[in-house]
Amino acid sequence: MNLFEQTICEMAAKVLNSADESGVWEPFELNELIEQPPNPEMGDYALPCFSFAKSLRRSPIKIAEELADKLQTDLNHDSSVTAIQAVGPYLNFTVSAVVMAETVLPDIFLGTYFKAPSKIALERVMIEYSQPNTHKGFHVGHMRNVALGDSLCRIYKYNGYEVVGVNYIGDVGAHIAKCLWFFRNHNTETPPEHFRGEWLGELYTQAVKKLDDAQGQEKIKFQQEVSQILQKLEAKDKEFTREWKMTREWSLKDFYEIYEWLDVNFDHIFYESEVDEEGRKIVLEGEQNGTFERSEGAIGINLEEENLGFFMLLKSDGNTLYATKDLALAQRKFDEFGVKRSIYVVGAEQTLHFKQVFATLKRMGYVQVGQCFHLPYALVMLPEGKMSSRAGNVILFSQLRKEIIESIQSTHLAEHREDWSQLELNETAQKIAVAAIKYGMLNQDSNKQIVFSMKDWLISEGDTGTYLVYAYVRIRSIGRQIPREVSSDVDFSLLVHPNEKKLLRQMLDFNRTVYNSGEQYRPSLLARMLYEFSKNFSRAYNTCSVKHAETAQLQAARLLLFHCVAETLLQGLHLLGITPPERM
RNA sequence: GCUCCCAUAGUUUAACUGGAUAAAAUAGGGGUUUCCUAAACCCUAGCUCCGUGUUCGAGUCACGGUGGGAGCGCCA
Structure with a gap:
């Protein structure tokens, strides 16, 4: 349960328990119910009210309305929750982007965020x-x-x-x-x-x-x-x-x-x-x-x-x-x-x-x-x-590797041939190829067949490993061009753009996504989250320029935000076995 | 013959494990570069295999079909 979920559950439990004397709702029980609304305009967290209908003997829609009304008085300016509204049978909470930024960015900047899960020592597991x-x-x-x-x-x-x-x-x-x-x-x-x-x-x-x-x-x-x-x-x-x-x-x-x-x-x-x-x-x-x-x-x-x-x-x-x-x-x-x-x-x-x-x-x-x-x-x-080795109808791994590298070298790295060393060209091609292959194998559910077609694996647009590493190198490129040190001493209240808030939310949820990916044996969960994350970055890249930020304060805030996005992406890619290049 | 897995835009896949208007990519149509890498971004059109049931509510669960894949004592 993070700060926001805790606040929301406590608020909701308090008002529910005052409305219903027959039952007692504990905040942790409510946390099980918390969902994310389909789009951010509706709110950041949602509490579905279906399960309260029985004991309150009212329709979920009515319950959501009543709870929303009662909770309005609990909102104050410095709270982490900034708005509460009923939408149909759901009670939706909008949380403060500023508080979110304050919560997550310094931890990521210092690196402590990514070390938190490993602090819990769990049992020895063998993976064959x-x-x-x-x-x-x-x-x-x-x-x-x-x-x-x-x-x-x-x-x-x-x-x-x-x-x-x-x-x-x-x-x-x-x-x-x-x-x-x-x-x-x-x-x-x-x-x-x-x-x-x-x-x-x-x-x-x-x-x-x-x-x-x-x-x-x-x-x-x-x-x-x-x-x-x-x-x-x-x-x-x-x-x-x-x-x-x-x-x-x-x-x-x-x-x-x-x-x-x-x-x-x-x-x-x-x-x-x-x-x-x-x-x-x-x-x-x-x-x-x-x-x-x-x-x-x-x-x-x-x-x-x-x-x-x-x-x-x-x-x-x-x-x-x-x-x-x-x-x-x-x-x-x-x-x-x-x-x-x-x-x-x-x-x-x-x-x-x-x-x-x-x-x-x-x-x-x-x-x-x-x-x-x-x-x-x-x-x-x-x-x-x-595919059968017996019958000889296989696509060898070495062939896939060779064709992907050739495709990357000829279509994209050719433009750098003059100014990059041969070593960097080769290493970059390798890193992109590894990203393309591993992401391609991991981004879908493992119980679905993959029908292999070479041309699909040479694509470097859209939902591909190449897209993820490309997003990463673009962020790093920003860092190289801004003559300013990344610092966590920034005015978080300047990060008000919806695209920036989406990134903050995904960083806040990162550790939980990784946890779920492990427990459910589904790296695809992480792979998909990273794709969405990269997608949101690319949007923010087009709407929230660092280089051309209106003020120095805004530039510093965005620089920190994007730096943290890069660090999170780097961690996530690493968990898929991918190391992105620094430029491409 | 029996058992297991899969079926969602033309195509390849999502859908937080039963919740809101089913979402992306690609292919198609249109647009964005004097401005942080156009491997990008924006707009547009398009989808739950067929029945029956379970309930406030089903792409998701149950049963029966259809289609594809896999397995069922000397392979690994």
Whole structure:
């Protein structure tokens, strides 16, 4: 509850309790009801009166009128509330822009505002995301996961949680055997200098195709060869292990380069290869003590009670499954990392899988499963259907990155080519590209599919990441041109323009928006707020000039306001994983 | 066959979790640069898949359809 909400709730509680002797309204209860009117002319805060109708036995419209009448006498000149009016069934409050500015601007200027949430020390939470497979290409679908997970890590940290952001890389399994099979037996090319991991992904696709296309005797022969490689890998055969390690490094090198470019950092990286054995052990022990059962040669658990069917945990040939390793991984998260809360950022197609994993962990006696959450997100699709490394119809991340950078360089940065260093041109293009990609992945709800079309991602107008960073650089540009130090010692009463007030309101609500984004697992809330915020800045930029302010006092006040807008935008963008350039 | 997700201007998405006149972007039409970066701003036109129900009130909840996507024991 901020200063304004508190004042409003206290005023409303007082007058409600005097009107209704049967019930007692506490200010904090009323705070739950507080909303924001659809447009600022109606007011800044609204109290809907529907819920009072029953006990007061009057229509909400009448109640709002009566309350508004009674409250008029409570208004005085230095109050934070400047006007109260009834609009239909709503009681609307207009608050003082001056008080708002006094409340929020000095704190932002000093930086204390952004440090407040982290002062509350909350529990340790692990966020698992990215999970790419080695020997496959990193495509734009993987990017959605990375953007979501990274942003959530940043938001949770900001909100006071102790965050452990982890990756879980798939470096074992049948797809690797297929890739190596093709690499050894059918490949004629020499590995390229760069992006060897992507090249392996192509080999994998070719391997799948060759296996699918093969007929009769040949098909059987191929399948035996692949199966043999898989067994040799499982048995830690020296030669194959060496080859696996070498090619695995190629993929990892690609991944780490991408993470670095994206400014994504993990606190820890798990590999499937390290939990493989552990998982097998857990399942075999579970079979011994009767938690799991053998069925058709394989081991699994009957989850009919939970309405989740039969969950396979170990193949009949004794090889591990994805599920096997997930049990071991969960055990490590709880036992070794002591996490209280565990978030899995994984595609929605695995919703059933995680329900089964969590149910199995519960049967095994892990009470912590109550704090395990699968955060699903919908796929990035191609117009012709699902992206699949198997089928080879993917848009590689490296291609998206390359095209966006080329587009930025040629259409916008060309004009600076004469006077900027090559280094700055490159860094600026990178920052804008990262903004465009991450914002594009985060600005919509995660349970909605994204149909990928390259031309959509090259747009730099309107509701895009580029727009946000452009707003930021324009504010910084103001600062460079005004020969005046930013100071919080200004006359706040000069900030009277509606556009300025909108900005103040959004800054006042910033920390709450970040909090909600985290608790609801929705970085999109923050992304959208920042877009609206940038939009409001752009409007203010056109209506409230700093350079051409009528008086020196007004200039100083606006300079402070816009400086604070830039600081807030910088913080917000950072929480989305975006670092804006200082000029563009 | 069963289960889950999605459906809103021509297109891509919002709507504070059941509240006020459904809001942006883009595409379309028109305008703004002797003045802090026109990657911007202003004006204009255009929308809740179809039924039934729940209640003061439904884009939002329930049930039944239609269309798209995903999942359902040896893939990850």
